[in-house]
Amino acid sequence: MIDSxxxxxxxxxxxxxxxxxxxxxxxxxGLERFELGERFYVTGEGxxxxxxxxxxxxxxxxxxxxxxxxxxxxxxxxxxxxxxxxLAAGGELDALPHYRIGDLLGLPVRTAAGNPxxxxxxxxxxxxxxxxxxxxxxxSEVLIPLVDELLSLQDDGFVVVDGLLDExxxxxxxx
Numbered sequence: 528m529i530d531s532x533x534x535x536x537x538x539x540x541x542x543x544x545x546x547x548x549x550x551x552x553x554x555x556x557g558l559e560r561f562e563l564g565e566r567f568y569v570t571g572e573g574x575x576x577x578x579x580x581x582x583x584x585x586x587x588x589x590x591x592x593x594x595x596x597x598x599x600x601x602x603x604x605x606x607x608x609x610x611x612x613x614l615a616a617g618g619e620l621d622a623l624p625h626y627r628i629g630d631l632l633g634l635p636v637r638t639a640a641g642n643p644x645x646x647x648x649x650x651x652x653x654x655x656x657x658x659x660x661x662x663x664x665x666x667s668e669v670l671i672p673l674v675d676e677l678l679s680l681q682d683d684g685f686v687v688v689d690g691l692l693d694e695x696x697x698x699x700x701x702x
Contacts, residue, residue: 532621533568533577533614536561539594542606547599548584551592551613555652558589563623564615569598569608577614636661636671636686644688645669659686 537553551561568577580596587593594613599605636644636659649660650673657673671677671688679687 532623533616534560534564534620534623536564536567536613536615539569539596539605539608539611539613542602542609543593545602546595547601547605548586548593548595549599549605549609550587551594553590553592554612555655555657558592560615560620561592561613563619565617565620566615567596568614568616569596570612570614631659631680631686634680634684634686636688639687639689644671647686 535554535557537551537557540550540552542549551557554560567580567582569580570577578598580598582594583597584595585592596608596613599608631647631650634647636647638644643664645661645663647659648662648668651658651660651670653672655672659671659673659678661669661671663669677689679689681687
């Protein structure tokens, strides 16, 4: 069974040596996810299911970790896995809030006061955290950091932005 909360650690990069060792090209927050995870997966080909794997050795540095997976015992097996994403699950990761990108796309976004902000168009990766790209009603794009301090996913299917200020209404109607 595949875990529902899978977190990206990074992509399997350049192969190192002859025994299936990879440099891990870290995703934003990837090292922390790697350290907190208990179970690991490698993305499949195309849209295939991620394959469970075990991390059998870790080396390198925090900036450029080297990993060995039980899926690759030789350099050739490792080369076949290059470019695949390493995902983590379980452990302390289960306590972190998790949003699946596919569940967010198309959701309406509103302020805490109930005013419309727009609709989630995309989720962008950034060095510190993901960012929601929201298409505003006027067609412009609003970028909102995907952090718990600002956003919450409501049971009624809305994303609520708690940290976005509503514009005060002008006295006497439109100004």
